[in-house]
Amino acid sequence: MLPEEAKKIADHQRRRFNELVDVFDRPQPPEVMARLREIVSSAGLRSGEVVLDVGTGVGVLIPLIQSYQPAAVLACDVAEKMLQRVQNKYPAVRTFHADIASLDLASTSLDAVFMNGMYGNIADKPAACRNAARMLRSGGRLVVSHPEGRAFIDQLRATSDLFIESFPTREEFEALLEPLGFEVIACRDESKLYLMVARKI
Numbered sequence: 001m002l003p004e005e006a007k008k009i010a011d012h013q014r015r016r017f018n019e020l021v022d023v024f025d026r027p028q029p030p031e032v033m034a035r036l037r038e039i040v041s042s043a044g045l046r047s048g049e050v051v052l053d054v055g056t057g058v059g060v061l062i063p064l065i066q067s068y069q070p071a072a073v074l075a076c077d078v079a080e081k082m083l084q085r086v087q088n089k090y091p092a093v094r095t096f097h098a099d100i101a102s103l104d105l106a107s108t109s110l111d112a113v114f115m116n117g118m119y120g121n122i123a124d125k126p127a128a129c130r131n132a133a134r135m136l137r138s139g140g141r142l143v144v145s146h147p148e149g150r151a152f153i154d155q156l157r158a159t160s161d162l163f164i165e166s167f168p169t170r171e172e173f174e175a176l177l178e179p180l181g182f183e184v185i186a187c188r189d190e191s192k193l194y195l196m197v198a199r200k201i
Contacts, residue, residue, distance in 0.1 A: 018081040051111060061116055139200065
C-alpha cells in the first residue's frame with residue numbers, strides 16, 4: 001500500500017472513531033468480558049512489565065492489564081477523543097495519538113503489545129508489525145485478537161464504511177511475522193474469538 005493511501009485511510013478512521021466514541025464507551029456483556037480476560041491472560045503478563053495497548057479505544061483492556069501489576073501501561077490510538085476518555089478514566093496510563101505503524105517508542109522497550117479489536121482497521125499491517133517487532137524486547141509477546149471473532153468482522157466489512165480487512169490464517173501470520181523475528185505460539189480462530197499470540201525470539 002502506498003503511504004498516501006495509508007494516510008488517507010488513517011485520516012478517515014480517525015474521523016469515524018471520534019464520532020463513535022460514545023458507542024464504544026458502554027459496558028460490555030459478561031460473556032465478552034470473559035473473552036477479553038482470556039485475551040489478556042494469553043500474553044502471560046508478569047508484574048513489572050511494560051505493556052502497550054494499540055488502538056485502545058476507550059480503554060476496555062486497560063483495567064484487565066493493570067490487574068497484572070505492570071510497571072507501565074501505554075496506549076495509542078488514531079482517534080484523539082478515544083484517548084481523552086482513556087486519560088479521564090485511567091490517568092496513570094501514558095497515551096499517544098499515533099498510528100501503530102509510526103509510533104515512535106524506544107526500541108526494545110516493551111514486553112507485550114496488544115492489538116485487540118482493531119487489527120483489521122490497520123491500513124499498513126506489515127509496517128505496523130515491523131514497528132511492534134522493533135519496540136518489543138526479546139521474549140516479548142504480540143497479541144492480535146477480537147472477542148467477537150472472524151464472522152463478526154466479516155459482517156462489519158459488509159455494512160461499514162470503515163476500512164476493515166478480515167483476519168489472517170495462522171499460515172498467513174507466520175509468513176508475515178517470522179521474517180520479523182517472531183514465533184507464532186498460539187492461534188485460535190473460533191466462532192466468538194480470534195486470538196493469535198507471537199513471541200519475539
